[in-house]
Amino acid sequence: MSEKLDVIIFGASGFTGKYTVFEAITVLQDYRWGIAGRSQEKLENVLKDMGTKAQKNLMDTPIIIADINNENSLLGMANKCRVLVNCCGPYRFFGEPVVRACLEAGTHHVDVSGEPQYMETIQLKYNKEAIDRKVYIISACGFDSIPAELGIVFIEKNFDGVVNSVESYLQSYTKGEDTGGARIHYGTWESAVYGLAHSNELQEIRSKLYNEKLPKFHPVLKHRPLIFRSEIVNGVCLPFPGSDRSVVMRSQRFLYERDHKRPVQMHAYVTFKSWLSAALVALFAVTFGLLTKFSFGRQLLLKYPKIFSFGFASHEGPSEALMERTHFSFIMRANGWPNSDRLLESTDQYAEPPTKTLTVKVSGSNPGYGATCVALLCTAVTILKQNDKMPGPGGVLPPGAAFAKTSLISELEKYEHGIKFEILANK
Structure with a gap:
């Protein structure tokens, strides 16, 4: 391969990876891209299957053999592209060697990690080197952090004033008859198990990462009750257990320290139709959390994902029919002051x-x-097209900090599985 590819999708034969290959047919149509993994046969099968699905011959797509346990192969892969799209998780176990290879090769790196311990450890260990080598290392580039992060960017672009706080309410629903079946693949379940099991690591990581606390801005955005009915979405809500808030707050800290921008406070919730549904999910969350704290409990969760998730997670993952019928929305309510009240x-x-x-x-x-695969690829495209609109020469960054001044939002809105941004009310 005499010339570098623009993008390589690593872990292309995995569940997320193969659908990223499918979306790449459209999102990366103007770019030179290839796929990577450890099995030539599996990678060829992905090209065949996704080509059949898209009614397009993909068999000329470059294939690179790379194994997470072989650092030389990772470096060889990273040297062959400008941006590496990493679909090989859980990132807690498999992410860092790929990041190191990208840093050594001078190659940008994006992934879909939702694991705060991994993301913040990488920032702690490699941010200075990434800046020195002019490389962007950006995690959380899928659902649900991209909608949350870019939602706040969209809010601030349209607020015409100063935003103090944002409350985010996630809703999801399945069109047509819900016949059951898994909603997530085992890899996502595994990441959640280990992430919650090691959540106590975050305090120590953050104490090293941030020498100073952010100043307290008033009024402080208070937490809602554990379970409550919201007038904003007319539903029963619980705190959202994902990494949205931690990723958003990393971006807000970065923008405050770099640009002296007042940080936006944010809390995230998930919405249910009834009190009973919310109560059952809360009970499940408590049970899941307790089981992750013990080795035996983790073994049970990982060995029997279907049983302990009530069919929500499986090794097979969700069917394509179910995935296509599943829709989501984040309703985000911002509060602040109009431009006429702006402080000096x-x-x-x-x-x-x-x-x-x-x-x-x-x-x-x-x-x-x-949406996750489209968002991931759109971040890679944005790095290629709008490097000059990104902060500094490089760094380990969350997406809100990395892409705030780019046109990523309009890029996301182009595709069938893209993400739409709209204003509901402006008062």
């Missing part, structure tokens, strides 16, 4: 409570393996 310095405090609100909707379909 970002560290100044307002004497009056917020008087302005903006409500937006961020929505799409097939969140886990459609």
Whole structure:
């Protein structure tokens, strides 16, 4: 291969990887791209299957053999492209060697990790080197962090004032008759098990990562009750257990420290139709959390995902029919002050409570393996096209910090499995 490829999809024969290959046919149609993994046969099968699905011959797509346990093969792969799209998780176990290879090769890296311990450890260990080598290492580039992060970017672009806080409400539903079946693949389940099991690591990581606490801005966005009915979405809500808030707050800290921008406070919730549904999910979450704290409990969760997830997770993953019928939306309500009340310095405090609100909707379909794959590839394209609009020469960054000044939002809106951003109310 005499010339570098623009993009290589690593882990292309995995569940997320193969659907990323399918979306690449459209998203990367103007770029030179290839796929990578450890099995030539499996990679060829992916090209055959996804080509049949798209009614296109993909068999001329470059194939690179790379194994997570072979550092030389990882470096060889990284040297063959400008941006590496890493679909090989759980990233807690498999992410760091790929990042090191990309740093050595001078290749940008994006992935769909939702694992705060992994993401913040990588930032702690490699941010300076990434800046020195002018390489972007960006995690959380899928569902659900991209809708949350870019939702806040969209809010601030349309707010016409200063945003103090945002509450985010995730809703999902399946069109047509719900015949059951898994919603997520085992890999996502495994990441959740280990992420929650080691959540106590975060305090120590953050104490090393951040020497100073952010100043307290007023009014403070208070947590809602553990279970409550929200007038914003007319549903019963629980705290959202994903990494959205931690990823958003990393971006807000970065923008405060770099640009002296007042940080946006944020809390994330998930919405259910009834009190009973919310109560049952809360009970499941408590049980799941307790089981992850013990070795035996983790073994049970990992050995019997279908049983302990009530069929929500499986090694086979969801069917394509179910994925295509699944839709999501984030309703995001922002509060702040109009431009007429803008303060001179970002560290100044307002004497009056917020008087302005903006409500937006961020929505799409097939969140886990459609919107996620499109978002991941769109971040790679944005790095290729708009490197000059990204902060500094490089670094280990969350997506909100990395892409705030780019046109990623309009890129996401182009595709069938893309993400739509719209204003619902501006008062």
